[in-house]
Amino acid sequence: DAAMRSRVDGHLEHVRALEATSLLTLPEGVVLSSTGSRRAQTSFGTLVCSRLRDTLEAEAALINGGGLRGETEHRGQLTYADLHEELAFENEVVVVSMPGAVVRDAIRHSRATLRGTGGFLQVDDAASVDDAHELRTLAGGPLDLERRYRVAIVRDLLFGVDRIEPLLAFARAH
Numbered sequence: 001d002a003a004m005r006s007r008v009d010g011h012l013e014h015v016r017a018l019e020a021t022s023l024l025t026l027p028e029g030v031v032l033s034s035t036g037s038r039r040a041q042t043s044f045g046t047l048v049c050s051r052l053r054d055t056l057e058a059e060a061a062l063i064n065g066g067g068l069r070g071e072t073e074h075r076g077q078l079t080y081a082d083l084h085e086e087l088a089f090e091n092e093v094v095v096v097s098m099p100g101a102v103v104r105d106a107i108r109h110s111r112a113t114l115r116g117t118g119g120f121l122q123v124d125d126a127a128s129v130d131d132a133h134e135l136r137t138l139a140g141g142p143l144d145l146e147r148r149y150r151v152a153i154v155r156d157l158l159f160g161v162d163r164i165e166p167l168l169a170f171a172r173a174h
Contacts (some may be wrong), residue, residue, distance in 0.1 A: 019081035032074040034086055037065035038120045041129065044068060044086060045122030052152045053124045058095045059139040060103065060127055061152035064110075064162050066118015067091060092155040098170060101145040104135040105166035119162030 026032055034044035045068055053061035070086040110121040111133040123129060126140040135143050157164055158171040 019079065019084070021080045022077040023080060023083060024078040026074065026076055026078065030075075032078060034068040034070045034072055037068040037071075037122060038118060039065075039116055040120075041122060042068065044070070044074070046125050048087070049122055049124035049152075050126070052093055053126070056093065056095050056152045058150045058152040060149050061093075061124045062103070062106070062121045062157075063091075063093075063154055064118050064157060064164075065120035065122055066162065067154060068122070093152050094155045094158075095150050095152050096158070097148045098151055099145065100135075100138060100143050100147050100149060102166055102170045103138060103149060103151060104143060104145065106164050106170075107135045108133045109166050110162075110164050114162065114164065117162065119164050121164070 024032075032043050032047060034042050036042060037045050042065075045063065045065065048068070049061040049063055052063070053059070067089060068086055069088045070082070072082070072086070074082055107121050107123065107129055110119050111129065114120055123135075126137070127135065128137045129135050137143060139149055153167075154161070157167050160168060
């Protein structure tokens with residue numbers, strides 16, 4: 001029906017305008033990539049974790065690489081449609097107080113044991129992980145294994161998604 005098609009198209013104009021909205025302008029030559037997020041830290045993973053940390057007023061953030069679905073290199077700008085493609089799931093993110101040792105063990109397990117799967121943990125820009133999968137800094141300073149950090153994390157990682165054993169053990173105990 002032509003009248004219905006016209007009405008639908010009119011409504012979709014608003015959706016297309018939203019999808020084209022630029023959320024971030026990238027400097028010339030800068031590439032924001034989610035390619036290989038199940039095997040390595042990506043610039044897109046770092047961006048998402050850093051923004052989650054800041055928005056939720058946490059000290060650190062972790063997301064599973066399998067939650068980044070775009071496998072894309074973004075240049076020039078990042079649009080709402082790009083973000084929707086990359087973050088295709090409606091994951092709930094919570095802030096949890098957990099010891100540095102748990103964060104370290106979760107990252108080590110995810111990167112050494114689960115590399116190549118959706119469980120590979122991405123970290124924010126105030127954390128650093130070396131080539132041996134050891135967390136060296138967290139919240140912008142040297143890792144303190146005893147300190148409790150406020151960590152923004154995908155809630156379902158604490159309930160078994162991707163089987164990151166140190167997170168499951170922590171969740172069972174707390």
